[in-house]
Amino acid sequence: MEYKEHILSSIQSLKVNPVRTGLTMLGMIIGTSAVILIASIGQSSIKYITNELSTFGTNFFQITPGGDLMASYSGGAAEPLTTEDAEAVEDADIPNIESVSPIGFASRTVSANNLEKTVLVYGLTPTGQEMLKPEMVYGEGITDDDKNSKVIVLGIDVAEKLFGKDSDPVGESVKIDDIKFRIIGVSKSGGNLFGSFFNSAVVIPLEVVNNQIRGDDDLAEIDFSVTSTGLIEETMDDVELFFRDRRGIKEGEENDFTLISFKQSLNIVETITGLLTALIAGISAISLIVGGVGVMNIMLVSVVERTKEIGLLKSIGAKEKDILIQFLIESVIITVFGGGIGILIGITFAFIIALVAGLPFILNVPWIIIAVVVSSLVGIVFGLYPARRAAKLSPIDALRSE
Amino acid sequence: MAKIPPLIKLVNVTKHYHLASGDYCQALNGITLNIEQGEFVAIMGPSGSGKSTLMHILGALDTPSSGQQLFKDKNIGAYTNDQLAEIRNKEIGFVFQTFNLLPRTTVLKNVERPMIYGGIPQWERTKRAMEMLSLMQIEGKAETLSNFISGGQVQRVAIARALVMDPSLILADEPTGNLDTKTAHEIMNFFKELNMRGRTIVVITHEKDVADFAKRHIMLVDGKIVSDKKN
DSSP: OOHHHHHHHHHHHHHHSHHHHHHHHHHHHHHHHHHHHHHHHHHHHHHHHHHHHHHHOSSEEEEEESSSHHHHHHOSSSOOEEHHHHHHHHHTTOTTEEEEEEEEEEEEEEEETTEEEEEEEEEEOHHHHHHHOOEEEEEOOOOGGGTTSOEEEEEHHHHHHHHOTTOOOTTOEEEETTEEEEEEEEEEOSSSTTHHHHHTEEEEEHHHIIIIIIOSOEESEEEEEESOGGGHHHHHHHHHHHHHHHTTOOTTOOOSEEEEEHHHHHHHHHHHHHHHHHHHHHHHHHHHHHHHHHHHHHHHHHHHHTHHHHHHHHHTTOOHHHHHHHHHHHHHHHHHHHHHHHHHHHHHHHHHHHHHHTOOOOOOHHHHHHHHHHHHHHHHHHHHHHHHHHHHSOHHHHHHOO | OOOOOOSEEEEEEEEEEEOTTSOEEEEEEEEEEEEOTTOEEEEEOOTTSSHHHHHHHHTTSSOOSEEEEEETTEEGGGOOHHHHHHHHHHHEEEEOSSOOSOTTSBHHHHHHHHHHHTTOOHHHHHHHHHHHHHHTTOGGGTTSBGGGSOHHHHHHHHHHHHHTTOOSEEEEESTTTTSOHHHHHHHHHHHHHHHHTTOEEEEEOSOHHHHTTSSEEEEEETTEEEEEEEO
16 A cells, blocks of 8 residues: 555544543644753753853963852852952962953943943953953953053943943043043954843953052962863973962862863763753653653544544455554654644744744754754654554454444 | 256354353354355245344355355365455456445445455556446446435445445345335345346345345245245
């Protein structure tokens, strides 16, 4: 018998009871849509973070005070990093280090035109500014000549808040703690993750943050760029040894500072996303199995209901193979259609979530292929037993059944 | 000149079943029977006489427990399920009392179905099916779903389907059981006409006036032939 005929007659059988067919598909729909949604969002997140990190490049690492990342931001508790530390590590001539950028910051209110905005004030050196690669909308960034001068680069959001949209405030001034700063530029960051952070922050020379705003030499972090990404780990080891020695940390004692590279941050994100994807894929696999059992159950009911039909088909010449294929095609149609609908729903939700969360939308093709293959396999595996039962029915038993 | 072999030859055929209750049931008890090509035979008997079992064996739906079952001189008693399916497809056309047609399927598709299993291409299937529907004077219902036609029309479609593979034998099991007398006579007249054109027909019935259309009457009681008369 031709496959086209098998498929047509299977579709016809399924159309007879659309509600039952739909409910049978539900397990497949939920399973596949969950897989596609999670795989797609997971990949979107990784892509997003990779994009962010690649704005800075992967040949960077940073040191922050405190034994772990959280301690470094809790403030006070940990032994601080200072500008002296930054100078010392720069002077230590550690191999492969391209540049050293101490970064200081404070939270303050910036005001102009009777408007004000509370922002993070970053103290950067020209090298540090170069590392962060801001996109200049107006004016210039901080240069070596600006050391100790009260100049400021506004993030685009701050500029718009204080001076209005599309206005060039270069040459005007703003006040922080009653100190007047001359605006030399407005910057925008390419990325979003750190970028939006800088868009609503301001940048002034590091010396000014320390001397005029904070009144101490403490740094938030020191960033290092390395000549090549491959040398990051050994350079980090050198820097770690340097700081352990400088801070008098004895052998066996924990570090009171944290070293982390952007690459490591990316690895952490990838690991978390990978685990989450695996977890959801596992749950979805269970849902697919439950869906498959549902398909098998309905197909068994269908075989019993259609016993007389099977008898009739056998009496007019249907072979076991013909009956087997017809029932198998029915279960595969249920699972593949269910899987297809699930894929469409998964893609739609992934798209909506990406749109709302501002993530890049990624059509996860390998997972779609996996979903289609798995759906067909579920149909074949769980449809085989009912189909074999139908095929093995004796024509006289089938004709006799009431 | 070589003699034409009988279409069906049964020699001392028995058939017994083991029932689910564990009981043993002897449905056929030493049947010896020849059905020649071109005959119109009525097999009669009270219920439980074994006429349905005999029909299953004549129709290659079942094989005997013992004895010889020849179809056109071939010993089909030893055939596999798929070989029997092929005999049913090419050599035998069935007309049942109930559940003759696939539900929710058009009349045309029902008639085409045996040709699908017979590997006949689509264009020829439609052509032959329409020819048979015209022969049975029901071509106007070709696109109607089988559950929307009357009982008499169902039997005519079933006969059209039975004829479509041009089989050697038409086997009808109580074909008029569900019909009023007038329609029943109409259907039996169709069989008579087909027989007059040379088709071999075997009808299983318990109604005397249905059997009267046939030229030969075989009477079964308790799995044995008790009379075999020609009209």
